[in-house]
Amino acid sequence: MDKLKLGIIGLGGRGQSMTHVLARMKDVEILAVCDEYKDRAEKGGKIARRDNPLITTDYHKVIEIAEIQAIMIFTSWESHIPLAIEAMKAGKDVGMEVGGAYALQDCFDLVKTAEETGKQCMMLENCCYDRFELMVKNLVDQGKFGTVVHCEGGYCHDLRGEIAFGDKNRHYRLRNYLKRNCENYPTHELGPIAKILKINDGNRMVSLTSTASKSCGLHEYFTLKRPNDKELIDAEVKQGDVVTTTIKCENGETIVLTLNTTLPGVYSRKFTVNGTKGMYREDGDVFILEGEKPRGFIRREMKMKGKNHVRRYEHPIWVKYRRERKKGGHGGIDYLVLRAFVTGLLENRYLPIDVYDTAAWMCITPLSEISIANGSQPVEIPDFTHGMYKNRTERNGGMYDLS
């Protein structure tokens, strides 16, 4: 049996949970685990003990291993693109956790490196594999939503506790929130929306405006929860509490993204797709197909009320996944995105999320920062495909089964 030989860099909370999923796959062999903190690297070694990997705090040693075909990057946001470029230059394919870029040029560099080395770079955007997102994509691909004209998405997740206390746990979010004001986490839900709108498969994002609210949530939280940390309480938090980004696509669709992570709230990705014949809205779980009576169902009560809907319109990926009763983290979506990566490389196929998608999705962060800094001025979004998006065939609509 062919095995995909991997090196893993980054073993914080996210890296550990992804490594757990990989370490259970029979066609995967983890040759090295690395984290800048020794205790975390050793934790990775324990998770992957089946494969007896090299355990190191020096990522160069991972990239140098000739037998490794692909590098998994589960580090902090800042190092994603530099590590991906270094790995591809060393001849490795790359699977990279989600996050935004820090400068537009980094996105161009990422694409250029992939093109020059011929290596693949896939953002591991698990939300592309969510059951509801795929159900809607399935319906859109079948034309049942008519012409899709508008989508919304967001990352509404109360992270105040993690931001305020995570730095003690060596988390990287705090420094980002103190120093930047931008759509810092665009790819849930932009990833699934881009797949639905066929971004880089006949369509592309052409411009955006971004507007940030004032920043109050973190300061109030610091004052309440970390009253003895004068430095933190006196710090100016640059990141606005809510950032709204409106994107215009070449084919005329609009996308609205909301970042809302420093205020009380319930988790939502605000997934919304509006077509001329159908619509889906995550908040309140509203699902309409034209010609049928409006009927809404509640995601948290899905087992009772919504199950028949989602089963009826289930995407083939999920039909198969449920049949095989495989399980992974995050309701299976970590498993599914990692399977797409592993299977794709083992079968020498073009990956369903490619370097052009990765760059297009990540560039929203620095472009939103520019728009916010300039009073919401519209900013152009570049075409990283050099015009190839107009007529691509290698992905067959941009998503494929995990088999």
Add this chain to the structure above:
Amino acid sequence: MDKLKLGIIGLGGRGQSMTHVLARMKDVEILAVCDEYKDRAEKGGKIARRDNPLITTDYHKVIEIAEIQAIMIFTSWESHIPLAIEAMKAGKDVGMEVGGAYALQDCFDLVKTAEETGKQCMMLENCCYDRFELMVKNLVDQGKFGTVVHCEGGYCHDLRGEIAFGDKNRHYRLRNYLKRNCENYPTHELGPIAKILKINDGNRMVSLTSTASKSCGLHEYFTLKRPNDKELIDAEVKQGDVVTTTIKCENGETIVLTLNTTLPGVYSRKFTVNGTKGMYREDGDVFILEGEKPRGFIRREMKMKGKNHVRRYEHPIWVKYRRERKKGGHGGIDYLVLRAFVTGLLENRYLPIDVYDTAAWMCITPLSEISIANGSQPVEIPDFTHGMYKNRTERNGGMYDLS
């Protein structure tokens, strides 16, 4: 008993239902009813038969009646401001149905006329009196939401049938959708949000960007539902299906408005308020007060699940309204907004929605049109109060009881 003597102009569907509510009030006397169509004017006369009003197709005859103190304008959008100006110049106070302006200058003219004549002009924005909007305002005013930093609202209402067939019924929407591309109906939900953010009471809106999706919904609908109307099918529909407008306020809050009226969907005003200690979101009815566990309730199941919440935090206006068990259209909000107008004028008080609010809310329409036409460029929102908004006392927070 003092009676408020009214003249009513505009007796289409909306005018008739508002006249029904007014005709039941004991402290109101309807001296004249007018519509450009004779059958409608006569219908108004029947509704107000208690007061034996003049029935006319010439609105000048209404405005000329010396005994009339206030003119109610229930006409099509285009004539709201011209009629309001003419009525104020004739010495009448004005209550005006909702809608957007057609040019920024019209809003300035409206304000100038009110200032020069000393007459009041109130937009009859019934959503300001909705039970949930007032509950949230009540909580915000008591500080229970902490610092409010972001609000969302919208007008999501599938009006395709009304637009496609309404012109046969002399409705005005079709011509607007064919000729304009803008946030054409901003005031539900901008009105309630403006009251919550104290716009024109210490705060103001300073700029906006607006982005329109392509226009597909109406053309597809015309093709399907009016297949023999070649003129309509061949017409270019200028109005984008979804218009997203992001507004920045002087005190740092952001407001996002969504217009979505030509696609399948469920009715929603997307009412959302995010503060540092609490939040409310209409879609899925999520309601959080910090320190309490997140608990959501479903508006359509309010009688079972949400009733205790909304009763517990009920706004005084609604406490009293429920106690008196009065009833009007739209769940009572038409009644409440008309009571505020009638009581305010009878008691010679400053109206809770004044000409500055009316102008500020209506100007969003022409400003959004400019932004859309210029690739989502940010556009300044003027201060109609000449700086008075910074320190106003006449409204005591902008809302008062109906008693």
